[in-house]
Amino acid sequence: MHEFLTNLFPYVMKKPEQLGKSILETLEMTAWAGGFMLIFGLLFGILLTVTRQGGILENKGVYQVLDKVINLLRSIPFVILIALLMNLTKIIMGTRIGVRGVIVPLIFGSAPFFARQVDAALAGVDKGLVEAASSMGVGPLGIIFRVYLKEGTAAIARGATITVINLIGLTAMSGYVGAGGLGDYAITYGYNYNRMDIVWAAVIVTVLIVSVVQAVGTLIAKLATH
């Protein structure tokens, strides 16, 4: 087995700990940024839904500001976003390099997209259900948690899956600020030295991670659908 891998991936097997470290860095970035992305994306996605015209907490000002900010953030390429946010990153995390230095831009790069996904998911919740809950005297918080989030779970899970997979894509650029990860591994050790086996190893591991995320997302969506 070891020999087989050494033949197939000579340079990877020379320093397998480099690959292991890169995988851990990618997972670490994805986990931290993904966790905050879920929180902020849900929060702002729900805010979009309830403040929209005809929403249960209709508020034109809040909606317009949120809508514009999300569009703005989504239109900035991630590499530029890292540069744009460096001072904010320094204030929040105390550093602007390494895994800690890239988590803030990752959140800003993915949460707006997830907010849109959540908004779209909640738009798919039948307005009649909201009306029925209102007619029972359920207040706005009850409607958000007991109607929107409960009924929208499957669609939100699907949206979260797409966003997390995008997020894994974004982490590949974190090498720019020394955060490592699989993207950095493929470029630094593979591309720069023309060692294709390293690039392939990065591809295979990334595909595996994405497949697991997709499988989990699909499972959650399936369990939430009746």
Add this chain to the structure above:
Amino acid sequence: MTTVKPDAVMISLEHIVKTFPSSGEGVHAVKDVTLQIRTGEIFGIVGFSGAGKSTLVRCMNLLERPNSGRVIVDGVDLTALPMRALNRERRKMGMIFQQFNLFASRTVLDNVMFPLAHTGLSRAAMKKKAMDLLAFVELSQKADAYPSQLSGGQKQRVAIARALASDPKVLLCDEATSALDPQTTSSILSLLGRLNREMGITIVVITHQMQVVKDLCQRVALMEEGRVVEEGDVYDIFANPREMVTRSFVESASSGGQVREILRDPSVRKVVASGAKVYCFKFLDSSAGRALVSSISRAYHVDLSILQANIEMIDGRSLGQLVVTAEGMAENIAAAIDYARENGVEVEELKHA
């Protein structure tokens, strides 16, 4: 059941105006509606789509807040309440919908328990209450099913059980049977009638099916273009519709159908061309069953031949309708008609429009 004094008012709408900025003039708006719904009655609101009846019923629990006017339910002015207090009052009013609006991700039992979350009941007590309600709507065996596994009629039964969970005094039904087939409709209507009788719940029924009103309601209001154009006891409305829209709704639900259609019948046209007249007699409950035809023939020498006859029960009272051609001397016919009217029969001559 609590005894209520007759004519106590449960819902009072005072000069309700509701317009929608986006839809401009007309559609679904409510224009100055004043209406009183009595405690314990089943009240129908009928109109074509776009007449504003669904908007009006949504004004009753302020799902739509009227631009002006007051909504007083069980003595409380809802329009004056802050949100939290309004939500407390809403729990006294159940509502069911055309599309059922069950929560697809919850079981039947959880749907019925949904309104109980705020009551402070223990989970066991909530479950018992929900199971009792499911037994009332005869769906106990479906407690663990999901809504997608139910038929339309079963879904509406679950929706009714859910609406009853907070012990409402009022049940608002927005086109509750419009998505159901006739047989299922009649089973839902009899269920509504039963909960009105057994629980004393005041029911407001929004529908475009006059048959629903005929089978279920005691009083009815007809809406057209956002206004109530006619209102009264269902029996009186059927016996004596005044407005055109009322007439067309009444005819849609009468087994007699559209009486004027008779005039198109070739054989009837032939008789009419030869000088006969066509009359529609309406026998209200007191006059029903009199041997009117034979006594007119004998006493006035007028030959009546029956084109159509039917009798129906509305709110427990009979309403008969007889369409005849009358042949004879003009003054004899006039005298015969007077005689019929003196005997409490309503007579209308049918002519080509």
